[in-house]
Amino acid sequence: SRDIRAPRGPERTCKSWGAEAAYRMIQNNLDKEVAENPKHLVVYGGIGRAARNWACYDQILASLRELEDNQTLLIQSGKPVGVFQTHEDAPRVLIANSNLVPKWANWEHFNELDRKGLFMYGQMTAGSWIYIGTQGIVQGTYETFAEAGRQHFGGDMKGRWILTAGLGGMGGAQPLAATMAGAVSLNVECQQSSIDFRLRTRYLDKQAATIDEALELVKHHTARGDAISIGLLGNAAEVLPELVRRAKDGGLIPDLVTDQTSAHDLINGYLPRGWSVADWKSAQQDPERHARLKAAAADSCAAHVQAMLEFQTLGAKVVDYGNNIRQVAFDQGVQNAFDLPGFVPAYIRPQFCEGRGPFRWVALSGDPEDIYKTDAKIKELFPHHAQVHRWLDMARERIAFQGLPARICWLGLGERHIAGLAFNEMVRNGELKAPIVIGRDHLDTGSVASPNRETESMKDGTDAVSDWPLLNALLNTAGGATWVSLHHGGGVGMGYSQHSGVVIVADGTDAAARRLGRVLVNDCGSGVMRHADAGYETAIACAKRNGLNLPMIK
Amino acid sequence: SRDIRAPRGPERTCKSWGAEAAYRMIQNNLDKEVAENPKHLVVYGGIGRAARNWACYDQILASLRELEDNQTLLIQSGKPVGVFQTHEDAPRVLIANSNLVPKWANWEHFNELDRKGLFMYGQMTAGSWIYIGTQGIVQGTYETFAEAGRQHFGGDMKGRWILTAGLGGMGGAQPLAATMAGAVSLNVECQQSSIDFRLRTRYLDKQAATIDEALELVKHHTARGDAISIGLLGNAAEVLPELVRRAKDGGLIPDLVTDQTSAHDLINGYLPRGWSVADWKSAQQDPERHARLKAAAADSCAAHVQAMLEFQTLGAKVVDYGNNIRQVAFDQGVQNAFDLPGFVPAYIRPQFCEGRGPFRWVALSGDPEDIYKTDAKIKELFPHHAQVHRWLDMARERIAFQGLPARICWLGLGERHIAGLAFNEMVRNGELKAPIVIGRDHLDTGSVASPNRETESMKDGTDAVSDWPLLNALLNTAGGATWVSLHHGGGVGMGYSQHSGVVIVADGTDAAARRLGRVLVNDCGSGVMRHADAGYETAIACAKRNGLNLPMIK
Ligand SMILES: NC(=O)c1ccc[n+]([C@@H]2O[C@H](COP(=O)([O-])OP(=O)(O)OC[C@H]3O[C@@H](n4cnc5c(N)ncnc54)[C@H](O)[C@@H]3O)[C@@H](O)[C@H]2O)c1
Ligand SMILES: NC(=O)c1ccc[n+]([C@@H]2O[C@H](COP(=O)([O-])OP(=O)(O)OC[C@H]3O[C@@H](n4cnc5c(N)ncnc54)[C@H](O)[C@@H]3O)[C@@H](O)[C@H]2O)c1
Structure with missing residues (x-):
């Protein structure tokens, strides 16, 4: 060899x-x-x-x-x-x-x-x-966040916070990219092992134990203008609706919302609501359970996108990051799923127009x-x-x-x-x-x-x-x-x-x-x-x- | 303008x-x-x-x-x-x-x-x-025939004869190209107007009144080594089977057989056996008659290909000239239609291999x-x-x-x-x-x-x-x-x-x-x-x- x-x-x-x-x-x-x-x-x-x-x-x-x-x-x-x-x-x-x-x-x-x-x-x-190597994915994500700062927040992401999910192979670049762009980020991930890996490599700064603690940290760091990334163990299809509920009750509204769970792959990529990770993994191995797994994952994606749309109504900027979650939700009956723009037309194309x-x-x-x-x-x-x-x-x-x-x-x-x-x-x-x-x-x-x-x-x-x-x-x-x-x-x-x-x-x-x-x-x-x-x-x-x-x- | x-x-x-x-x-x-x-x-x-x-x-x-x-x-x-x-x-x-x-x-x-x-x-x-302009189609056809001469007939087509059909927009180049390649050609065409056009522009040398006369001319000119093109008014789906019958009875066997009727278009391109040209043209204009026209044309293509296959068995070199007639015949049940090679693999590719x-x-x-x-x-x-x-x-x-x-x-x-x-x-x-x-x-x-x-x-x-x-x-x-x-x-x-x-x-x-x-x-x-x-x-x-x-x- x-x-x-x-x-x-x-x-x-x-x-x-x-x-x-x-x-x-x-x-x-x-x-x-x-x-x-x-x-x-x-x-x-x-x-x-x-x-x-x-x-x-x-x-x-x-x-x-x-x-x-x-x-x-x-x-x-x-x-x-x-x-x-x-x-x-x-x-x-x-x-x-x-x-x-x-x-x-x-x-x-x-x-x-x-x-x-x-x-x-x-x-x-x-x-x-x-x-x-992986420098490219960090940089691409950084540019996306930085462009959002330029377009929506008067130049940069300082004092702003990004809500996202998924800390996998590519999605794991999000907290570091957000930090580089000057933002606070809250990163929901359902597997502790993925969070641990990103903490170890310093792509992620800290982990919050609860939603309450996460929101406290967000509030604290945005106020100070820190660029800090926060992990939160949980299922995005559960956490996001809860965050929407709190936002409607006068809680924090994120400045930018996106997602990098692997919604494009409903067998291996998206943990359904109410499922344990262990049960999810075993269902992945068992073809007989695939139909039910798929249905449950798709249903959860719909709830997830529904929450993203509600954040959009509440004034947050929300984009799809190319993981097909809009299509999954649309197929589940979320008719306005494509009200969420894709990240290329929203943030990359303006840069392409300048040759960047x-x-x-x-x-x-x-x-x-x-x-x-x-x-x-x-x-x-x-x-x-x-x-x-x-x-x-x-x-x-x-x-x-x-x-x-x-x-x-x-x-x-x-x-x-x-x-x-x-x-x-x-x-x-x-x-x-x-x-x-x-x-x-x-x-x-x-x-x-x-x-x-x-x-x-x-x-x-x-x-x-x-x-x-x-x-x-x-x-x-x-x-x-x-x-x-x-x-x-x-x-x-x-x-x-x-x-x-x-x-x-x-x-x-x-x-x-x-x-x-x-x-x-x-x-x-x-x-x-x-x-x-x-x-x-x-x-x-x-x-x-x-x-x-x-x-x-x- | x-x-x-x-x-x-x-x-x-x-x-x-x-x-x-x-x-x-x-x-x-x-x-x-x-x-x-x-x-x-x-x-x-x-x-x-x-x-x-x-x-x-x-x-x-x-x-x-x-x-x-x-x-x-x-x-x-x-x-x-x-x-x-x-x-x-x-x-x-x-x-x-x-x-x-x-x-x-x-x-x-x-x-x-x-x-x-x-x-x-x-x-x-x-x-x-x-x-x-049209010089290209004459030259391409010429090269095809000339390559056949090189491959099969010890160098050139002199004293050889080509049997083909179709004297339309592209097919009309065949008699001139055959002449240029040194061959005698017999060109079956069902419309007198197409024959007349090619006689007028000197792409075609003469017209035979009957199959007998056509075969006489072929015999005469091949014997002398003339390069002469002969038109014959008729339906290829009738003329070719008749020529096969005569060949089997000891008559002439062509050296090369091909075809440029528009078999790729069964409504406008191929006259069915037994139909008059006038009836064919009126059926083309009448969508109600298209199904029958198509069926009749396909059936005739099958007979046409069958005859080409028989010539192949009799020792002639036979190629498809890219008009889809093999596929039509195959779909009609002529299972060995693709025993006829395409003209590119047969005659063009050997030249491409030399950069020609x-x-x-x-x-x-x-x-x-x-x-x-x-x-x-x-x-x-x-x-x-x-x-x-x-x-x-x-x-x-x-x-x-x-x-x-x-x-x-x-x-x-x-x-x-x-x-x-x-x-x-x-x-x-x-x-x-x-x-x-x-x-x-x-x-x-x-x-x-x-x-x-x-x-x-x-x-x-x-x-x-x-x-x-x-x-x-x-x-x-x-x-x-x-x-x-x-x-x-x-x-x-x-x-x-x-x-x-x-x-x-x-x-x-x-x-x-x-x-x-x-x-x-x-x-x-x-x-x-x-x-x-x-x-x-x-x-x-x-x-x-x-x-x-x-x-x-x-
Ligand atoms: N279009 C682009 O240019 C582009 C760029 C980057 C990523 N993407 C897309 O983003 C997605 C992620 O890519 P990846 O390589 O990081 O995938 P990955 O499979 O390595 O990671 C997905 C992560 O999401 C987590 N996850 C799954 N379901 C969850 C849920 N319900 N709640 C919280 N976390 C959950 C998984 O545990 C995993 O860590 C893919 O769909 C990819 O195609 C697209
Ligand atoms: N693959 C290639 O490079 C290539 C090159 C040349 C020609 N072709 C094919 O050859 C065919 C002819 O092209 P064209 O531009 O000359 O078409 P065209 O439609 O102009 O001419 C077809 C001729 O065939 C005659 N015809 C129709 N049915 C007949 C029959 N049963 N018996 C005798 N004559 C009949 C018509 O009267 C007409 O004159 C097309 O299918 C074309 O695609 C392919």
């Missing part, structure tokens, strides 16, 4: 920093600190792989070692299929993963090809070699100091970007690096290329010990078509139009990114999304500076373009402010 | 020949000699458009006139959506047309978006500005002499390529130019870039009066995933894997093509295919030569790679012969 760790430092194995960056990043994706199941080449997200199999993996590394600075390696669903002559300003690697002709774009056909060794699931950043999204970078030196220097540089470059400063401070303090030191930081159009060029300069003048790799998630402003998530409810109804991510990939290739990828499926599964990735290396050369100046503007610029085309006023204004040339927008 | 004609000659309106080439080719696509319905911007193939609407069309031209040599214009389903900074070696235009996230990739959703002015059908070469496909070029001078000079150059460059020489001679003689003079000619890996570089040299040294635009159909070796047509029955079962056309588009962008396109739908409709196009201009400069040398190798090289990856021995051999670097193929 292999124990993979990317090479570090300023000495290259490959013939160019472009190839070297890919060489290190595919290995970093499979570092056991980073990947969920490196033995099976699985990086994250169920079966998202970095390469199709070990033979392909080995050959990818071998081909990268040989790759000339005017050649391009093609990867087809995790397999290195060809090396072609291009030029220095072209990508070193081009990747297409998991793409199927639409009528065949389903799990059955995927599985058949996968079983035969002919295919691979690329997820988003697994097959495109720019996954860097999950920008990230990695220090090829392997030295955490390099990242801290880039953190400081960002603060220097954007002295008035309070949300970013808060994020960088908290991230440094609270988030452990996994694999090569890396930083995620949402920057927008007009900012990303400034950062990229500054990093390139720091590599050139020796401030940093080795080049910096710059990339982003596929979930970004111009790079994804996914009607059930990122492009839900687009203003003009173009949720399903996937011309945009394709143009994004072509444009990044034309601009000279170091590698570019086109994937299908990603987080929402076969048939439901198409998206593209981009990575570009800052190696301190003039040539890299020219490429960075193009690619980091074009990549998020094409997202602003896509939203301007759909009619979002803020995107149109952002395009004008940044001097984008959008011929049909006058 | 507009009357569009592309500018001609050596003077540019735009700032570079790259932009100028796009500027002229979009206009040429809408020339009334070229387009089927230019008033509605429809180029061909039902609703395949060159631009979304007239406002978009005007703005595309305006943006191209302004475009700098280091900028790239983005086209999203026929609309010019952005101009971005790239570099001189990057494409001037990047196009994505009609792409939808798979679960929404159907006609209903397409139509909804199209009605709202949010979308456009790009077909293959309509929305990517490299359609050049519908290469084409256009003279921006507008002068037919420029094309004749390129014809002569091709013959000079490939002195032993008999099939190509025959095609070029016959094409010059028999095919009228539509719009800008153009030539289609199937060349393969190792040939296309030789041709492109030679043309570039001819532009440089003044032999040609203006630059040459070089492109191809989307139906080509490395550029399409279409499980019901181009990628039917791939050896390894990867018919539906669309990573390949995406990689093809990315690679051509990386190599520096002049424009690159990614389309969905094309000839087989929403949900059934994804494909990419490429166009590159030879303007006589050194920079163009470098780009041509890369792109024309990579584009068809990636097709050879795709087929080698699927396990085709000839593709593997071709890759080795041409020195392709395919890392997993040892």
Whole structure:
């Protein structure tokens, strides 16, 4: 069994920093600190792989070692299929993963090809070699909460409180993200073990023993403007209605309500009202009990959503966090379930309209100091970007690096290329010990078509139009990114999304500076373009402010 | 109403020949000699458009006139959506047309978006500005017949005869293509008007009055090795069984049998046995009679396929030409209908394995002499390529130019870039009066995933894997093509295919030569790679012969 760790430092194995960056990043994706199941080449997200199999993996590394600075390696669903002559300003690697002709774009056909060794699931950043661990989920949740602060609470979440439930794999990021955003949070979770895990890793600050104590703590800390997270053991379908009752009696009303229980999976994901966790677990194991479990879970989801809707009536901001709980409640007869907006249209899209999204970078030196220097540089470059400063401070303090030191930081159009060029300069003048790799998630402003998530409810109804991510990939290739990828499926599964990735290396050369100046503007610029085309006023204004040339927008 | 004609000659309106080439080719696509319905911007193939609407069309031209040599214009389903900074070696235009996230990739959703002015059908070469009229269908059919000659008859079709039916819009190319391939052809058609049209335009040489006369003519001309096409008025579902009967009685057995009646459309496309054409037409107009018409047509298709199968047993080579007649017969109970191979796996794929496909070029001078000079150059460059020489001679003689003079000619890996570089040299040294635009159909070796047509029955079962056309588009962008396109739908409709196009201009400069040398190798090289990856021995051999670097193929 292999124990993979990317090479570090300023000495290259490959013939160019472009190839070297890919060489290190595919290995970093499979570092056991980073990947969920490196033995099976699985990086994250169920079966998202970095390469199709070990033979392909080995050959990818071998081909990268040989790759000339005017050649391009093609990867087809995790397999290195060809090396072609291009030029220095072209990508070193081009990747297409998991793409199927639409009528065949389903799990059955995927599985058949996968079983035969002919295919691979690329997820988003697994097959495109720019996954860097769990920092991303904390940051994404932080941005959601921070945007709520900007939209509703005059700038930030200070003195505000967030009510949510679910402290599982992804939901466990909520208390830390809320704290980073400056809010108090009350996190309802039905399993003590999940609470314990988050207390131990300092994602959660404290646990309240009762609802009364929880509300006392909320009151105390919001009054003082503390950013503190509070866990509460309980069933959300019981706790939320009780909190509504108290609120109506003059009690506290949360500022923001959301939920990350796994309501999308009614067998394994949602504890029904009145059930013990032990009984729930045993029913999960017994197929004969599944029908009753499902019915009970769905009924409880309905009560849960009902309470969320009542909070909305009482003046709280309430959003669905992509766990399908609205649909479950709606199917149970809660006709106004979809009065709760999704988190993307509510809080992510306004940022996409400005080209903001999950920008990230990695220090090829392997030295955490390099990242801290880039953190400081960002603060220097954007002295008035309070949300970013808060994020960088908290991230440094609270988030452990996994694999090569890396930083995620949402920057927008007009900012990303400034950062990229500054990093390139720091590599050139020796401030940093080795080049910096710059990339982003596929979930970004111009790079994804996914009607059930990122492009839900687009203003003009173009949720399903996937011309945009394709143009994004072509444009990044034309601009000279170091590698570019086109994937299908990603987080929402076969048939439901198409998206593209981009990575570009800052190696301190003039040539890299020219490429960075193009690619980091074009990549998020094409997202602003896509939203301007759909009619979002803020995107149109952002395009004008940044001097984008959008011929049909006058 | 507009009357569009592309500018001609050596003077540019735009700032570079790259932009100028796009500027002229979009206009040429809408020339009334070229387009089927230019008033509605429809180029061909039902609703395949060159631009979304007239406002978009005007703005595309305006943006191209302004475009700098280091900028790239983005086209999203026929609309010019952005101009971005790239570099001189990057494409001037990047196009994505009609792409939808798979679960929404159907006609209903397409139509909804199209009605709202949010979308456009790009077909293959309509929305990517490299359609050049009907020369393509003649050439495609010619290549099919010529390949049959190579595979079965020791090199060519001389002295051989082809039996087919249907002289409609596409099928009418069969007699001319057969003649060009050196064969005698017997073409059964049930409408005298269709026969008359093809006689008038010299696509068909003569008409036989009876089956006896037809067989006499076949015998006479095959014996002499003439390439002569013969029409016969009749119903294929009656004529073919009769020909089988005679063959079994010691009569003539055709060398190759195929069919291009419109069996895919049982209301409008296939005349049932025993019906008069007049009765057929009136039944088409009367929905009450449709059920009976369909049943009768299907029953006749079964008899037709039965006869084709009997010819197969008698030793003839028999192929389906993509009109769905096998499926119709199978549904009628002809259990071995699929013993007849499709024409792609049988005759097109062997060429794709060598990178051969519908290469084409256009003279921006507008002068037919420029094309004749390129014809002569091709013959000079490939002195032993008999099939190509025959095609070029016959094409010059028999095919009228539509719009800008153009030539289609199937060349393969190792040939296309030789041709492109030679043309570039001819532009440089003044032999040609203006630059040459070089492109191809989307139906080509490395550029399409279409499980019901181009990628039917791939050896390894990867018919539906669309990573390949995406990689093809990315690679051509990386190599520096002049424009690159990614389309969905094309000839087989929403949900059934994804494909990419490429166009590159030879303007006589050194920079163009470098780009041509890369792109024309990579584009068809990636097709050879795709087929080698699927396990085709000839593709593997071709890759080795041409020195392709395919890392997993040892
Ligand atoms: N759309 C997005 O981008 C996005 C992002 C993050 C999470 N999500 C969704 O959020 C959900 C949670 O994700 P996860 O990875 O954390 O799941 P998970 O299954 O790991 O965690 C769910 C947690 O909820 C708890 N829980 C279940 N029922 C409960 C109840 N009635 N009351 C209180 N707690 C209860 C469980 O004990 C568990 O700890 C999923 O549906 C996921 O799809 C979506
Ligand atoms: N897959 C491909 O790439 C490809 C290429 C070319 C054609 N095709 C298929 O070939 C078919 C023909 O295309 P088209 O554009 O020429 O169609 P069309 O409708 O214009 O022509 C069909 C012709 O067949 C004749 N016909 C109908 N029934 C007949 C019968 N029983 N006996 C004799 N003649 C009969 C009609 O009179 C008509 O002239 C279509 O199904 C098309 O899809 C497929």
